[in-house]
Amino acid sequence: MVENTFRCEQVWREVSNYIDGEVDAALRSSMDEHFRTCKRCASVLAGTRNVVQLYGDERMLDVPAGFSRRLEKRLENRLTHDSAVKGSRWSSWSAWLVPVAAMALIAGGLLLTNNLTHWHFVRSQHAEPAYKIPPDLVVVVSDGAKLFHVPGCPFIHDKASERTMTAKEAMQEGYVPCTRCLRQYLKTGMSGHSATEVAEGGRVEEEEREETLSVAGH
Amino acid sequence: MTLTNPTHDAAREQDLILQVQRGQSELFYELVRPYERRVYAAALAILRNEQDAEDTAQEAMLKAFANIRQFRAEARFSTWLIQITVNQALMRRRRERTVPMEGLDNRRDVSDNENEYAPRDFADWREIPSEALERKEVRQRLAEALATLDRKYREVFVLRDMEHLNIQETAEALGITVASVKTRLLRARLMLRDLLAAGWEQGWFSRLPFEKGNKPW
Ligand SMILES: [Zn+2]
Ligand SMILES: [Zn+2]
Numbered sequence: 322m323v324e325n326t327f328r329c330e331q332v333w334r335e336v337s338n339y340i341d342g343e344v345d346a347a348l349r350s351s352m353d354e355h356f357r358t359c360k361r362c363a364s365v366l367a368g369t370r371n372v373v374q375l376y377g378d379e380r381m382l383d384v385p386a387g388f389s390r391r392l393e394k395r396l397e398n399r400l401t402h403d404s405a406v407k408g409s410r411w412s413s414w415s416a417w418l419v420p421v422a423a424m425a426l427i428a429g430g431l432l433l434t435n436n437l438t439h440w441h442f443v444r445s446q447h448a449e450p451a452y453k454i455p456p457d458l459v460v461v462v463s464d465g466a467k468l469f470h471v472p473g474c475p476f477i478h479d480k481a482s483e484r485t486m487t488a489k490e491a492m493q494e495g496y497v498p499c500t501r502c503l504r505q506y507l508k509t510g511m512s513g514h515s516a517t518e519v520a521e522g523g524r525v526e527e528e529e530r531e532e533t534l535s536v537a538g539h
Numbered sequence: 540m541t542l543t544n545p546t547h548d549a550a551r552e553q554d555l556i557l558q559v560q561r562g563q564s565e566l567f568y569e570l571v572r573p574y575e576r577r578v579y580a581a582a583l584a585i586l587r588n589e590q591d592a593e594d595t596a597q598e599a600m601l602k603a604f605a606n607i608r609q610f611r612a613e614a615r616f617s618t619w620l621i622q623i624t625v626n627q628a629l630m631r632r633r634r635e636r637t638v639p640m641e642g643l644d645n646r647r648d649v650s651d652n653e654n655e656y657a658p659r660d661f662a663d664w665r666e667i668p669s670e671a672l673e674r675k676e677v678r679q680r681l682a683e684a685l686a687t688l689d690r691k692y693r694e695v696f697v698l699r700d701m702e703h704l705n706i707q708e709t710a711e712a713l714g715i716t717v718a719s720v721k722t723r724l725l726r727a728r729l730m731l732r733d734l735l736a737a738g739w740e741q742g743w744f745s746r747l748p749f750e751k752g753n754k755p756w
Contacts, residue, residue, distance in 0.1 A: 333658060337725035341706070360663070367664035368732035375681060376700050376731070380672040382576035383682070385589055388596075392575055393568055395597045400564040400604070459601050472605035484630075485598045485605075 327355045332362045336369050399459045399472070454498060454506040456489035462496050474502035548573075552616060560608050567604050574617050575600075577702050578624045584697035585628035587686070595631055599624035618708050621698070625712040656726045660736035667735065667744055680743045684734040688727055695720055696727035 332355050338344050339352055356363050375381070460469040466478030469491035477483060488498075498506065555570040571578075578599055583592035603610075603623050610619055671677045685693060698709045699720065710720045738744060 330655075330657070333729070334655065334725070337728050338721060340728075341724075343706070343721070361658075361661040364661050364664045365658045365729070365732070367666065368658075368660075368736065369728045371664065371666055372728050372731045372735065373700055374669065375667060375672065375735075376685070376696070377703065378669055378672050379576075381678060381681065381701060382580045383678060384576050384579045385593060388579060388593060389572075389575060391593070392597055392600065396568050396571075396600060396604070399601055400567060459598075461605070472601065485601055485627075 327351055329355075329359060329362050332356075332359070333365060336362075336366055339366070340370060340373060395457075395459070398455075398457070454488045454492075454503060456487060458488040459485060460488050460491050460496075460498075460503075461485055462491055462494070467496055468499040469496040469503075470499040471502040474499055553612065556607070556610060556612075556616060559604075560610070564604070567607070570616075571600055571603065571620065574620050577617065578620060580697060581621050581624045581702055582628045584694055584701075585625065585632060591631065591635075592628075595628045596624065599627045602627060618704055621702050621704060622708070622712045625698070656729050658729050659733045662736070664736075665739055665744075671744060677744065680738060681735075684731055684738065687734065688730060692723050692727035692730065695723040696731070699724055700728070 332352055335344055335348065335352065339349065344352065356366055459472065461472045461474070461477055461483050462469045463477055463479045463484065464482035468478070469486075469488065470477050472483075472485065486494075552570065555566050559567050559570055575596070579592055579596045582595040582599065583589065586592050586595060599620070603620050606623075610616065667677075672681075685696070688696065694713060695709060695715075698704045698712055699706065704712065706717055706720050706724075709724075710717045713720075715723075735743075
């Protein structure tokens with residue numbers, strides 16, 4: 322081994338930065354000098370470079386068989402659903418709000434004043450799979466709210482704490498479907514407004530309540 | 540595929556992003572498709588379970604879709620996507636707490652400098668050519684070697700050297716300092732180098748398709 326300005330340990334400490342071009346010119350030239358004369362460090366450099374080159378290769382990114390197909394399918398489910406919801410979000414939603422508000426008025430104060438009762442009512446209703454939400458539909462839940470939504474629903478309570486899961490998982494965790502974005506699934510076999518739908522109209526989350534009340538007040 | 544013009548690809552990507560942001564949802568898969576393997580690898584590095592990684596990769600894609608309007612053109616789309624994935628994977632790991640004490644060492648930058656790693660093998664390096672990666676068995680060996688690294692080294696290495704995030708981006712994705720990324724990266728690379736050297740002894744690469752004159756022995 323040739324006497325060097327550098328000790329091998331110093332070279333090892335910097336070899337990774339050297340490869341990444343993260344050493345200044347002075348350090349680089351001292352290291353170049355060292356690599357020329359020290360076989361040990363030359364081996365460390367060559368091997369480290371080899372590691373970076375091999376693992377950096379696209380071919381190292383293996384995915385399980387069928388991965389792409391499953392991903393595409395899940396995206397497709399969700400995106401198709403999204404455009405369906407998006408297309409109707411504002412137009413049919415406001416149209417739908419009126420009958421619910423009307424129902425609320427007809428029912429008197431009951432629906433709006435006794436949230437808790439209806440909460441339980443809804444929960445027990447929902448314990449049975451009364452609606453036809455696809456179990457693997459991707460939905461969003463958030464802290465401090467009991468509803469689950471289609472991602473992007475304007476009524477998601479706290480967007481910062483959003484979590485994504487399937488509808489099945491959400492229901493298992495005790496969440497109930499948002500009547501706005503998941504309305505299309507909430508129809509039961511009953512004619513007109515189902516019990517679920519009416520009850521849902523009365524149980525509203527914090528930010529939704531005001532809105533429903535103000536509509537009902539008109 | 541590797542022959543396509545990168546400038547054209549970048550322009551196409553910008554275009555796709557804009558269109559998806561304007562509501563052309565059906566183009567989203569085309570937009571993310573080039574990164575699906577990287578997204579999966581990032582999730583796998585953190586979760587170490589194929590099923591969880593796949594699920595998280597899908598969730599991350601959906602999350603990216605849901606937030607596509609928040610994407611700003613100053614960032615690289617791939618980086619943004621990987622960061623969402625890392626985030627989802629870390630959240631999942633915290634939620635499931637599959638490994639006791641998870642989350643403790645990852646956020647702590649102290650002790651990275653304690654007991655520095657010294658290379659063990661100093662024999663002339665026998666180059667493993669990239670062509671060797673054509674063999675699934677070789678890829679598997681490399682993946683196994685990587686899997687033996689401690690989490691904090693493995694995560695940094697995967698994001699930096701396999702996902703090709705830069706050092707700053709890696710630091711941000713994992714919530715650690717730049718200095719910490721550098722230290723861990725060094726160590727991960729040196730450890731892998733020793734593991735590959737030992738792999739030679741175990742005959743991992745014995746039947747490599749070396750070109751003429753490139754035989755290491
Ligand atoms: Zn040396
Ligand atoms: Zn909703």
